[in-house]
Amino acid sequence: MNERITAQISSHRFLALPFALWAVLFIVLPLFFVLGTGLTNEAGDVTLANLLTVLQSEYLRALGLSVELALASTFICLLLAYPLCLILREKRESRGLLVFLLFLLPLWMNSLLTTMAWQTILEKHGLINMFLSYLGLPAVHLINTPAAIIIGMVYNFLPYMVLPLYVSLSRIDESIVEAARDLGANFWQTLRHVLLPLSLPGIVSGCTMVFIPALTTFVISALLGGNKVLLVGNIIEQEFTAAYDWQLGSALSMVLMVFIILNILLEAFADSGEQRKKGRP
């Protein structure tokens, strides 16, 4: 049975050709362009100078800040999404679906627009501060701070956390959870020893899907950071536009790619661990 399906799939392999073509043209080839530009100077000679420039303090500082903010927003997304998905898992009827759709809603709106909306919410005379002053409370300073950027990231990327978490949590067999309860496990024990380990792949892929866009964003930091908080994405953008130094921009992109590859390896590792467990009789 299984073999027949495999044989069928391999005989239809040419169907993957359009995607392979796409991948080579628009993913692999550009990556080589980036590598080529990053490792050469303006005259076209191979050099490591661009990579060494990236190791200067101003670039490292922006990179460090980017990693810091991306980690923070990933963590907050996880904290927000996990309880939500636990609740959604319990009630799988239509109401659960409605709540689930509500959380995906930001995905259907242009992220530039939602970020600009956040600008007017967080501003000095924005909605939050208007509300606070109406209550007679002191104003909070949010706009153009790292906190504002984290808020923007969490809002924009939360759906990417909810999706894989919901899928992996709702796939857990209810009888396993019931068995745990029958054996006397309370809610926390069930969570810790059953639900968390079984949903680990969802957690890992959710974290990857939030961490990578958060690490590379430049729109959110430009709009909500007032160009005062510079992330590595902003520097890359400026190297390609204002500074007209494509070599340096490419070198920075390469450094950033190292982080992304590490992240993907982590996910692949978690996935393969999961499959090994399932494969056991």
Next chain:
Amino acid sequence: MKMELRYFLSLLVLLLPFTLAGCDMFAQEEDEGEDILYVYSWGDYISEEVLEQFEEETGIHVVLDEYDTNESMYPRIAEGAEAYDVLCPSDYMIDRLIGKGLLQPLDFDKLPEARKNIDPDFFLQARAFDWDGKYTVPYCWGTVGIMYNTKLVDEPVESWSILWREKYRDNILMQDSARDAIMIPLKLMGRSMNTTKPEYLMAARDMLVAQKSLVQAYGVDDIRDKLSSGEAALGVIYSGEAIRLMKSNPDLKFQPAPEEGTNVWIDGWVIPKNARHVDNAHKFIDYMCRPDIAAENFRSLGYSTPNTAVRAQVEEELGDMVELAFPPEKVYKNQESYSYLGEELDKLYTKLWLQVKVS
């Protein structure tokens, strides 16, 4: 294994024509149609009605792309990725484009309105960056000044040093453009804005780093909205934006030339070397110099114009803002304009500005 090899080969065969012919194919496609003009200009820099009227009168379709700094415009021209027909860079950037051989001389026989209406003084002034006067028709000019909200600033604004005052913490907006930002501390220290001495530039950087905690945001076009809505007390803007802003918010006042001196800039129309609709480009530049069009354009934008025919037409409507629109000599006399400093200093500027922003 054999199968895979076959797929790989067929993939290569499919790819080959793309990579070989790709570039030419697309380039030719774009060239279709003569009644078109690709304009690359500053954001909000040409009135929409004026553009529509041009399309109606000539039947030439205008494709307008916009940029927000000279520096972000330059790579697209230097790479030649897009062939624009008309550009509107500032003085020092025109200098750089000419130096790199990226512009073509204008045919002034095709520009009767420009010869008739543009103040000869400005053609003369333009020789500072366009040495032979062959490439540029001046379009707008102005200074870099301070816009302030009189509800939040109760003292006269006469010096750049007000931007360093603790009192206005989180109420100051600075330009997110290396040259305009570094010019200010240079002038405060009594240096030339075209200085080539790295130690002066580094001192200027240190002043900007010290100022950073007082700054609310670094911006370009968004500065206007924030000043207009009262989100900030002080902002560095170009003089041409002042009139429109003051109409939108009567609490705003403008200081066009702080006492330490400021930058006088001229933006001009130029035609890139790789332009494909050169005739249309000349028609467009000449059209923009027509008195009725220049006046209409001025009404909707408010940038000072070197067009001598405009002042008489709009003087009455302006009332007490006439001095802002057509600054008296004392505002721009003896002020400096940027000159292009060469690639090495360009890199230094970028680096110093980056250091300010990550500090």
